[in-house]
Amino acid sequence: xxxxxxxxxxxxxxxxxxxxxxxxxxxxxxxxxxxxxxxxxxxxxxxxxxxxxxxxxxxxxxxxxxxxxxxxxxxxxxxxxxxxxxxxxxxxxxxxxxxxxxxxxxxxxxxxxxxxxxxxxxxxxxxxxxxxxxxxxxxxxxxxxxxxxxxxxxxxxxxxxxxxxxxxxxxxxxxxxxxxxxxxxxxxxxxxxxxxxxxxxxxxxxxxxxxxxxxxxxxxxxxxxxxxxxxxxxxxxxxxxxxxxxxxxxxxxxxxxxxxxxxxxxxxxxxxxxxxxxxxxxxxxxxxxxxxxxxxxxxxxxxxxxxxxxxxxxxxxxxxxxxxxxxxxxxxxxxxxxxxxxxxxxxxxxxxxxxxxxxxxxxxxxxxxxxxxxxxxxxxxxxxxxxxxxxxxxxxxxxxxxxxxxxxxxxxxxxxxxxxxxxxxxxxxxxxxxxxxxxxxxxxxxxxxxxxxxxxxxxxxxxxxxxxxxxxxxxxxxxxxxxxxxxxxxxxxxxxxxxxxxxxxxxxxxxxxxxxxxxxxxxxxxxxxxxxxxxxxxxxxxxxxxxxxxxxxxxxxxxxxxxxxxxxxxxxxxxxxxxxxxxxxxxxxxxxxxxxxxxxxxxxx
Numbered sequence: 387x388x389x390x391x392x393x394x395x396x397x398x399x400x401x402x403x404x405x406x407x408x409x410x411x412x413x414x415x416x417x418x419x420x421x422x423x424x425x426x427x428x429x430x431x432x433x434x435x436x437x438x439x440x441x442x443x444x445x446x447x448x449x450x451x452x453x454x455x456x457x458x459x460x461x462x463x464x465x466x467x468x469x470x471x472x473x474x475x476x477x478x479x480x481x482x483x484x485x486x487x488x489x490x491x492x493x494x495x496x497x498x499x500x501x502x503x504x505x506x507x508x509x510x511x512x513x514x515x516x517x518x519x520x521x522x523x524x525x526x527x528x529x530x531x532x533x534x535x536x537x538x539x540x541x542x543x544x545x546x547x548x549x550x551x552x553x554x555x556x557x558x559x560x561x562x563x564x565x566x567x568x569x570x571x572x573x574x575x576x577x578x579x580x581x582x583x584x585x586x587x588x589x590x591x592x593x594x595x596x597x598x599x600x601x602x603x604x605x606x607x608x609x610x611x612x613x614x615x616x617x618x619x620x621x622x623x624x625x626x627x628x629x630x631x632x633x634x635x636x637x638x639x640x641x642x643x644x645x646x647x648x649x650x651x652x653x654x655x656x657x658x659x660x661x662x663x664x665x666x667x668x669x670x671x672x673x674x675x676x677x678x679x680x681x682x683x684x685x686x687x688x689x690x691x692x693x694x695x696x697x698x699x700x701x702x703x704x705x706x707x708x709x710x711x712x713x714x715x716x717x718x719x720x721x722x723x724x725x726x727x728x729x730x731x732x733x734x735x736x737x738x739x740x741x742x743x744x745x746x747x748x749x750x751x752x753x754x755x756x757x758x759x760x761x762x763x764x765x766x767x768x769x770x771x772x773x774x775x776x777x778x779x780x781x782x783x784x785x786x787x788x789x790x791x792x793x794x795x796x797x798x799x800x801x802x803x804x805x806x807x808x809x810x811x812x813x814x815x816x817x818x819x820x821x822x823x824x825x826x827x828x829x830x831x832x833x834x835x836x837x838x839x840x841x842x843x844x845x846x847x848x849x850x851x852x853x854x855x856x857x858x859x860x861x862x863x864x865x866x867x868x869x870x871x872x873x874x875x876x877x878x879x880x881x882x883x884x885x886x887x888x889x890x891x892x893x894x895x896x897x898x899x900x901x902x903x904x905x906x907x908x909x910x911x912x913x914x915x916x917x918x919x920x921x922x923x924x925x926x927x928x929x930x931x932x933x934x935x936x937x938x939x940x941x942x943x944x945x946x947x948x949x950x951x952x953x954x955x956x957x958x959x960x961x962x963x964x965x966x967x968x969x970x971x972x973x974x975x976x977x978x979x980x981x982x983x984x985x986x987x988x989x990x991x
Contacts, residue, residue: 420747421784425755425908426810429789431939435827437919441475441482449934451923452497455481459488459514460505466645466821467505467531473823474653477858478666479921488517493524501527501657506534511542519548522634527660529637529653531644536596549638550629552601559597559623563589563611566850569966570607570655572857572945573898578846579611590845592641597623604629607659608641626652628659635660646820648838648854655857658947663931665924668860669825669917670943670970671910672902673835674719674892675815676710677792678761678869681745682778683728683737685763685872693880698872699741701881706871707748709885714752716893721754722907724792724815727778729872731764731771742782755906756783757790757815758808760799761869768802776807790815790907794867800828813911815863824855824863825914833911837865842884844891856899859917860945860970861910864892901962901970916942933958933971933978944971946980954981 444453458464458471468484475482483499485491487510502521504514511534522528530549533539536557539546546554563579580589595610599621610623626643629636637656643649658664681702694701714721723745727737749756758779762771779788789812793799796816805811814828818837828834838855839848841864852862866888870879877883905913921936922944929951935942946953946961946969953961958975971978 420743420750421786423755423787423789423908424750425789425906426787429906429908429912431912431915433915433919433939435830437915438827439476439479439918439921441472441480444475444479444481449921449923451925451934453479453481453923454500455483455497457491457499457502458482458484458505459486459491459502459509460484461486461508463508464505467503469821469823470644470647470649471503471531471653473647474650474858476823477650477917478654487513489513491517493517493521498524498526501529501660503529503531503653505532506530507532509534509538511538511545515542515545515548522631522636525633527634527636527657529639529656531639531649532642533596533638533640539596539598546598547601548629549636550600550604550627551638552599554596555599555623556597558594559610559612561593561595561610561612561623564591564593564625564846565609565611566853567607567609570659571651571853572964572966572968573853574966576849576853577611578850588845590847591850595623595625595640598640600624600627603631607655628656643850643854646851646854647822647824648820648851648858650859651854651857653858654945655947659949662948662950663924663926664947665922665931665933665944665971666858667917667920667922668858668902668943668945668970669910669913670860670903671905671913672719672861672896672899673722673815673863673905673907673910674714674717674841675722675724675792675837675863675865675907677724677794677815677865677867678726678729678759678872679723679745680726680729680759680868680872681707682725682739682741682782683730684735685728685730685733687735689874690872693874699738703741703744706868706881706885707745709881709889711748711752713889713892714754716889717896718904719892720904720906720909721749721752722757722790722815723749723754724757724759724790726759726761726869727775729761729763729869731762731766731774737778739778739782742778743784746783746786753906755790755908756786756788757792757907758788760791760793760795760802761867763869763873768798772802772804772807779807789813790911792816792865796828796834813907813914815865815907817865817867820851824859825861825918827918833914835863835907835910835914838862839864839891839895841866841888841892842870842878843887844895849895852895853898856902857945860899860902860943861914862896862899862902863907863910864896898965901964913943916940929982929984931980931982933973933980935973935976935978937976942973944973945969946971948982951982951984954983956980 608626958978
């Protein structure tokens with residue numbers, strides 16, 4: 387039997403516990419201003435397209451130090467390589483000059499180019515070789531972005547020797563895999579070789595290359611892999627290597643890496659290897675964009691009921707959202723949830739705007755952001771879709787400001803009156819396209835953020851791509867398109883299968899880049915604007931590297947690669963080590979000084 391005193395004590399404890407839980411929930415609800423987009427003010431910047439640095443328009447920029455520039459040599463058929471080189475010059479704040487042939491090029495009396503980048507596929511070796519010898523002899527680095535035809539190489543032994551090739555062993559060889567060595571790209575060593583049938587679908591890199599045997603004075607960064615029992619390492623086909631000369635370095639790319647935008651990272655890595663140090667600006671933003679999140683209408687109800695015994699709203703709330711939150715918690719991602727009020731505008735089912743505030747609250751708690759998606763499965767124009775969605779956002783979003791959109795079809799979105807419906811629009815995310823610059827302006831006031839990876843797929847080329855983008859830009863935008871979940875095409879689209887792949891991919895390939903910041907699209911938009919407007923110069927004086935930056939808002943970031951010594955005292959910023967000689971520099975002042983400390987070598991007897 388419980389005494390009166392004990393009964394009173396137990397009752398008071400229960401009341402206190404209930405009060406604590408209820409009070410916590412009430413406070414949480416009151417303090418969570420889910421109907422306010424916090425990034426509207428915190429990620430605001432006054433920079434627009436007019437502030438952007440463009441390589442073609444580069445001048446000295448008001449600095450005493452002259453601007454470095456790259457000379458591109460290619461034909462009218464070199465568009466893919468040319469676009470990568472132009473984007474690289476813009477992002478690294480270099481000048482850009484081009485010509486079709488070096489036989490018509492006059493070496494400037496003033497400043498020589500820092501590097502000559504040649505599309506060897508359309509190169510006239512006999513005409514251009516003498517000028518290349520002269521330029522490299524005068525200290526200009528050379529990058530062969532694509533190699534000449536194998537017959538051209540075989541018939542020009544002097545040119546082969548110039549590039550570090552001892553002999554052309556075979557016209558073509560089928561590789562077993564590709565070995566990327568440590569210290570070249572950010573992220574470390576990779577071996578892209580399939581050993582089991584389960585891995586066979588991952589291999590999509592270029593596996594047929596010319597078999598070049600390298601001579602002395604060369605260093606291999608990417609090597610083709612053959613049967614180790616039959617060939618020694620020195621006999622393996624070289625895919626990317628450097629030939630060092632007395633005054634300059636020559637890099638050769640025996641594959642089509644520089645025809646894709648992740649080649650930006652290869653160019654930066656090669657220039658880092660050519661000098662004692664390399665510093666270039668980065669965005670410092672890792673984005674996770676969940677596109678076509680359609681949790682508000684009963685689209686495709688019959689099929690979803692047969693697969694999950696749930697209609698679309700219940701499926702998203704009870705199954706999909708918890709899985710996404712699990713990924714967010716494991717990676718620290720700031721999710722950008724791109725809402726799609728409905729996908730089917732012809733089935734007679736209207737979206738429930740009353741569900742929208744719940745997701746606004748959930749996303750806000752996770753320091754995320756809500757945007758809008760432009761996708762649909764109906765034959766309805768984008769302008770009509772926007773008009774149909776207007777009442778949904780007006781009723782459900784309240785005063786929440788939409789700053790970000792997702793548009794799979796960028797051309798269609800560019801022609802639509804987006805700002806009529808989203809007047810404070812700042813940025814548009816779009817699908818993966820490796821032939822176009824990953825970040826840019828789509829209009830004077832709106833930035834463009836392309837996907838750099840697809841959460842559901844991560845073959846070897848995607849892994850190499852993310853390393854390239856991180857090395858060049860410190861930026862990634864992983865896009866998960868949920869439209870395929872609502873309208874599955876095969877078993878791979880079933881959420882129980884898809885979530886396992888997505889979780890494995892994202893949690894794995896973000897690990898090597900944890901130093902970079904996790905951001906929403908609105909946050910990365912502000913950083914992109916600062917990055918595109920940024921200008922800088924570097925110089926070395928004694929044991930100090932000096933970085934001069936133009937005026938900037940808030941903070942900017944740079945990737946530093948040191949090939950000699952270690953960083954000591956840093957003035958005007960802070961450094962974080964990223965491995966392989968790479969460091970992330972957070973610059974807080976316009977003048978930064980990095981002291982170098984020599985490293986004593988250990989000798990073993």
